[in-house]
Amino acid sequence: MKDQNQDLEKYIKGRAKAEQRKKLQQARRKEKPRQKSKQPRQKDWRDLNEESWDELDLLEEERIMPRGEQQRRKNMEQKVFEQQDKAAQDQDVEGPVLAEGQRSGLVTEISSGRCRVLIDDDTLLCDLRGSLLVVEEGYSNPLAVGDEVIVTVQDESSGVVEAVLPRRSALVRQDVGERPLKHIIAANLDQVLIVAAWLQPHFWPELVDRYLIAAERNQLTPVLCVNKIDLLEDQIELETVLWPYRQLDIPILLTSAEDSTGIDDLRQALAGKITALAGLSGVGKSSLLNAAYPHLELRVGAVSDDNLQGRHTTTQANLIHLNEDSLVIDTPGIRNFGLAGLRRNELIEHYPELLTLAGACKFSDCAHKDEPGCAVRVAVENGEVAEGRFKSYQKIYMQLPA
Ligand SMILES: Nc1nc2c(ncn2[C@@H]2O[C@H](COP(=O)(O)OP(=O)(O)O)[C@@H](O)[C@H]2O)c(=O)[nH]1
Ligand SMILES: [Mg+2]
Ligand SMILES: [Zn+2]
Known part of the structure; x- marks a missing residue:
């Protein structure tokens, strides 16, 4: 029961923040009343833009919220609080609780219409409640790996996802199609670990830069990891390649899964975080995770294809539990979506x-x-x-x- 309460408490805190935000916005509006009658000149538009950027800077939480998340959040609030009221009446207890038979959990895998949800130590195969399948405002998919969800448990191995809890962040790509929809690749991420190999395959600055842009556009902290450092012969050559990134203050790990160089640093960088993995196949992502967390026993030299949809899901995110509080999400498609919408x-x-x-x-x-x-x-x-x-x-x- 305790975990569920924690989720709802988190939720209530989020709601309080949203209230604060609204008040702040109202206050600002009062301060600067809109002059509707006036024809907007170029400069007015610019002012408006600058003001909204200002606001976004002020409100960190808002900044990391994807577009459309606000409306979703509102709808969610209503649902959860209705649920809470009902549960409180039913059970006559104080404080927020989930409805009877409901638990909260973490989405670890997705395929069309179904997903796996981790609840404590059990993984449940879940259908999605019909209302979730309705295309949400601005999104082409209702939930993603990394989402925290409320599940009605059916038995020890199955359930139904009722609702998605508010996201802290999301890695999104623009969907190609008539409507400008966004597809959520993964939710609630903290950072992106960009893994490149020094050799085999050769370090590729353009790809690193693409990942950096993708991280920045999704407001995620980048960490650059240069692996296979055991193959390095010329230290100066390495530093020549890395200096622009050092100047940008991007954290850089030099690692070798082969001789264990930098593995402690890697473990430290991943501790307590939800990290998206980005990097070409073959750079040593699985080997690195195995070196840092030997219990994982990930397949080396394999394209990650062993999920619900089989080998065709090259863009499907895959969640890996490193330990109690550290998660990694493997996102094979990241190369292709980072720059969508950029001019x-x-x-x-x-x-x-x-x-x-x-x-x-x-x-x-x-x-x-x-x-x-x-x-x-x-x-x-x-x-x-x-x-x-x-x-x-x-x-x-x-x-x-x-
Ligand atoms: N020399 C060297 N080889 C490595 C290192 N890390 C991984 N490899 C090799 O690179 C190949 C691909 O590794 P893998 O972990 O499957 O890469 P992934 O596709 O990014 O997950 C395998 O043959 C590994 O043995 C390293 O640090 N040094
Ligand atoms: Mg791999
Ligand atoms: Zn110029």
């Missing part, structure tokens, strides 16, 4: 070292290719900016819509 002119915001230079370019719309007076190119030629970063910027730029 060319927004890309440079993800390259802070280039962004600070761009202001000094001769032309304000400089694409930093071969324009005269390009400050970015000059800085690259002078070695002030890492060439690898500039190259990846150019490559990704060309792949983005204008």
Whole structure:
């Protein structure tokens, strides 16, 4: 009973925060009444944007909430509190409790219409309540791996998911289709562990940068892990590749699953967190987790295909329990969704070292290719900016819509 109460307590705290937020917003609105009658000029639009960014910065929680989550949260609140009231009446006890026969748990796997939910030490195969299957505002899927859910338990191995508890964060990709829907890859993540190999396969800066952008766009902390460091021959070569990332203050782990270099650091980086794993097949993700947590016995040299949907689910997230309070979510599809919705002119915001230079370019719309007076190119030629970063910027730029 205690765990369930904790979930609801968390929920109530969330509601209190939402209240606070609303009050703050109302107060701000009073302070700056809208001038509806006036035709908006370009500048007014800009002011409005700036103001809303301001607000987002102030309200950390809001910032990490995906679009549409607010409405979902409202609906959820209603459901949970109705449930709570009913349960409290039925059982005549104080404080919030789940309804009879309901438990809360963690979604560990998903396939269309069904999922696995971990409740204490049991995994239940669950159907989704019909009302959940209705496409939610802005989302193409009702729940994701990492979601905390309320389940009506049917027997020791099955149940029905009734509701999804509010998410702390979500890794989302834009769905291709007529409507601008978002697909939730995984929920409640804290960070992204970007795993690259030094060799076999060769370190690939463009892919690392793509993952960094994906992390940033989802408000997740990145950690860069360079594995197979046992294959390194030239330390200077490594540091040349890594210095732009060190300058960006991205935590970097140098590891080897082969000789156990950096495995303690890795364990420490993962402790108490829910971490999304990103990295090419073969860089050593499974080997690293095995080295850090030998009980896992993950298959090495295998593409993760042993889930509910079989081998076709290359974009399906997969949840791995490291220990009591540390989880990893393997997200094979991350390479493809990180940049969805990003436009060319927004890309440079993800390259802070280039962004600070761009202001000094001769032309304000400089694409930093071969324009005269390009400050970015000059800085690259002078070695002030890492060439690898500039190259990846150019490559990704060309792949983005204008
Ligand atoms: N030399 C070396 N090989 C490694 C290391 N880590 C993994 N490998 C090898 O790389 C291959 C792929 O490893 P795996 O863990 O399956 O990669 P994953 O696809 O990212 O999960 C296997 O043959 C491993 O033995 C390492 O640190 N050093
Ligand atoms: Mg693997
Ligand atoms: Zn330029």
